[in-house]
């Protein structure tokens with residue numbers, strides 16, 4: 679955005695709103711009015727009521743420039759949460775970096791399943807492929823007596839998860855390390871959770887643009903059939919689960935049968951499948967050695 683074009687844009691909140699809504703509409707963005715409002719709210723700190731009741735209110739130049747930069751990125755196809763660098767999950771705010779998957783609402787099914795499964799919280803949780811730390815940290819918020827370890831192959835992501843633990847006041851109970859699945863984990867846990875990459879490689883180019891271009895490939899790519907990460911994790915699952923412990927895995931909408939079969943191949947058993955709000959199989963509960 680050049681200075682000339684910035685100067686031509688209204689300095690009032692109402693005028694700016696109309697201008698950016700038009701830009702988003704012209705770029706074919708879904709819900710242009712909604713996205714325009716979110717950007718204005720985020721960058722000015724003012725809510726929708728002010729936009730409606732005080733359209734003549736002036737927006738400081740620094741805020742206006744920030745808003746126009748955000749709109750430019752939105753028009754180029756960047757998702758809003760990536761532009762803001764954070765996303766809500768389980769009612770909490772998680773920062774995300776360039777190598778971090780944006781937490782998705784479907785993954786809350788895994789948190790719900792864990793809370794349903796454990797009447798009394800497990801003493802410790804292992805989260806494999808922790809990303810922003812959203813699953814582990816949400817569970818630690820719910821279970822104040824519990825501790826957890828998150829593992830991710832991306833060091834940038836581990837740093838983001840640590841920062842999230844800090845901002846949520848959970849640093850004393852959450853540890854994050856960089857490593858491949860449970861390779862460097864020598865202890866056992868009552869609960870293992872994981873939302874591993876599970877998209878079959880040849881499906882990735884067909885995903886929505888905002889996913890295939892902006893979510894990190896390490897978080898998506900599940901190998902030829904989408905099951906590579908499950909194979910590696912199932913291989914050592916028994917070693918890391920306490921007797922009577924449980925593992926909860928997020929799965930793709932069409933992977934229920936393959937995951938149940940795969941678990942059996944690795945001497946584990948699928949005990950229950952949890953469905954998301956759309957009724958799709960989303961989480962599989964697995965045990966080892968105590969069928």
Ligand SMILES: C[S@@+](CC[C@H](N)C(=O)[O-])C[C@H]1O[C@@H](n2cnc3c(N)ncnc32)[C@H](O)[C@@H]1O
Pocket residue numbers: 778779780781782785806807808809810811812813829830831832835857858859872873874875876896897898
């Ligand atoms: C689908 S994302 C899930 C992130 C987060 N748990 C969530 O639900 O939003 C999968 C995560 O696994 C990580 N990952 C990929 N390969 C890995 C490996 N070999 N070992 C550990 N983590 C890995 C990715 O970096 C990514 O953060």
